Amino acid sequence: MNAASHVASEAPGRVPLIGHAVPLLKDRLAFLQSLRAHGPVVRITIGPKTLTVINSPDLLQEMLTIKSKHFSKGLLFEKLKLFGKNALPVAEGDRHLARRRLMQPAFHHQQIDQYIQTMHATVDPMIAAWRDTEPLDLKKEMQLMTQNVVMAALFSTTPDRDTGHAILKGVDTLFAAALRRALLPLPWLERLPTPGNRKADRASRVMRTAVGAVIADHLANPNAYDDIVSLLLRTREQSGAPLADDDILSEVTGLLAAGSETTAVTLAWLFHELGRSPNLEQQLHNEVDTTLTDTPLTTKSLSQLAFTRRLVNESLRLYSPAWLVTRRTTEPVRLGDIDLPAGQDIIWSPYTLHRDPTLYSDPLQFDPDRWLPQRPQPPKGAFIPFGTGKRQCMGNEFALAEATLITALIASRWRLRPTPGPAVQPVGAITLHPSKLRMTAEARTPASHHQKTA
Numbered sequence: 001m002n003a004a005s006h007v008a009s010e011a012p013g014r015v016p017l018i019g020h021a022v023p024l025l026k027d028r029l030a031f032l033q034s035l036r037a038h039g040p041v042v043r044i045t046i047g048p049k050t051l052t053v054i055n056s057p058d059l060l061q062e063m064l065t066i067k068s069k070h071f072s073k074g075l076l077f078e079k080l081k082l083f084g085k086n087a088l089p090v091a092e093g094d095r096h097l098a099r100r101r102l103m104q105p106a107f108h109h110q111q112i113d114q115y116i117q118t119m120h121a122t123v124d125p126m127i128a129a130w131r132d133t134e135p136l137d138l139k140k141e142m143q144l145m146t147q148n149v150v151m152a153a154l155f156s157t158t159p160d161r162d163t164g165h166a167i168l169k170g171v172d173t174l175f176a177a178a179l180r181r182a183l184l185p186l187p188w189l190e191r192l193p194t195p196g197n198r199k200a201d202r203a204s205r206v207m208r209t210a211v212g213a214v215i216a217d218h219l220a221n222p223n224a225y226d227d228i229v230s231l232l233l234r235t236r237e238q239s240g241a242p243l244a245d246d247d248i249l250s251e252v253t254g255l256l257a258a259g260s261e262t263t264a265v266t267l268a269w270l271f272h273e274l275g276r277s278p279n280l281e282q283q284l285h286n287e288v289d290t291t292l293t294d295t296p297l298t299t300k301s302l303s304q305l306a307f308t309r310r311l312v313n314e315s316l317r318l319y320s321p322a323w324l325v326t327r328r329t330t331e332p333v334r335l336g337d338i339d340l341p342a343g344q345d346i347i348w349s350p351y352t353l354h355r356d357p358t359l360y361s362d363p364l365q366f367d368p369d370r371w372l373p374q375r376p377q378p379p380k381g382a383f384i385p386f387g388t389g390k391r392q393c394m395g396n397e398f399a400l401a402e403a404t405l406i407t408a409l410i411a412s413r414w415r416l417r418p419t420p421g422p423a424v425q426p427v428g429a430i431t432l433h434p435s436k437l438r439m440t441a442e443a444r445t446p447a448s449h450h451q452k453t454a
């Protein structure tokens with residue numbers, strides 16, 4: 001490695017005053033991908049702000065693991081504080097460590113086995129209630145399903161459909177506001193009573209009311225539940241005082257936001273790809289029909305769904321939900337042979353990394369079998385849909401079990417067929433979601449194939 005000090009190369013096309021704002025606003029996914037051609041570390045500017053984009057798996061590993069203490073979570077996560085100031089995904093330093101230690105046991109794989117039964121009981125009736133008469137808005141269906149799963153497994157509650165819709169709308173509005181504020185970082189604009197800001201305030205109140213009701217129910221029935229909400233309510237600070245009400249509210253809201261839409265879009269993309277590939281769909285049906293038996297699903301039975309799991313992996317690769325992740329240097333730091341000053345904003349994109357032709361053969365092809373163990377696997381650090389290091393997604397096992405289970409349960413009952421209309425395009429909002437995805441459910445198997453709920 002070169003010991004000399006280097007700065008990152010600058011992306012071409014910078015316009016005075018606005019920098020690279022135009023290509024970024026026009027097609028942010030294409031713009032980010034185009035930067036790969038200009039080196040592993042590239043500088044872009046938006047107005048007065050300089051951002052460093054990292055596209056190399058080695059440098060990302062360095063940043064996210066051994067040098068992680070020199071970085072805070074950065075611009076996007078600061079704006080995501082809209083969901084709650086100190087929630088785990090946005091907390092920093094000792095507070096982050098303490099909260100992660102506190103909540104991590106709820107995500108250990110022994111726990112996942114229990115969640116699988118709850119997941120099954122939650123989604124099976126929702127899938128059974130689909131009808132073949134009206135096309136489904138697939139992203140919304142998946143969002144309702146994954147939101148209910150998080151609420152049932154972690155908060156022991158299942159909202160009715162109207163409350164579910166209201167929470168979903170709240171999450172979407174706050175996500176949109178956070179992204180807008182991260183891409184156009186003008187703090188004074190955030191304090192003005194603009195229609196967008198007022199909408200975000202209303203959404204925040206809806207979320208706080210819904211989550212507040214869950215907490216109130218736990219407080220009223222102190223011995224009824226053994227879940228993450230009761231864990232937070234039982235926790236004492238070092239001083240012996242309980243956690244502040246606002247802290248508990250933030251943590252619960254943070255989990256809801258982190259855990260629902262990410263898994264939902266993974267599933268929406270997966271079924272979009274299956275709708276275009278009868279061959280893959282047939283393989284899924286074969287696996288589900290021969291592997292699912294009439295007993296409750298467990299971690300073990302899910303592990304037998306090897307093809308289904310490869311489909312999930314491939315959806316996470318090609319359509320990485322968290323397509324944009326940020327960091328900020330807290331002090332001067334060298335990454336590889338590049339010197340970064342303190343306060344430097346960093347962007348990295350699992351979506352861009354996972355589509356890099358130097359890391360994946362035929363990267364734009366949806367090919368679940370690239371994950372077969374006998375096929376050459378991508379280099380270390382080249383597949384990081386959940387991030388890596390101390391800020392790695394805490395719900396990764398939860399999400400993988402959930403996505404595998406929902407895919408298999410849907411496939412045991414329905415074929416999802418594409419509807420005519422404009423081509424489905426990836427949209428880079430907070431998560432990478434399909435532009436508009438309507439699919440028709442066609443019943444496929446007799447009722448005897450259905451799983452019994454646990």
Ligand code: HEM
Nearest residue numbers: 088089258259262263321322385386387391393394395399
């Ligand atoms: C396919 C689904 C999911 C994807 C792709 C995903 C991805 C991510 C990513 C990229 C991060 C940030 C990593 C970083 O900044 O370096 C993250 C953090 C986090 N995720 Fe997930 N996630 C998913 C599902 C879930 C679920 C289901 C839950 C919980 C129910 C969850 C809880 C969290 C939490 C608590 C954090 C913050 C961890 C920390 O900062 O220590 N995620 N996730």
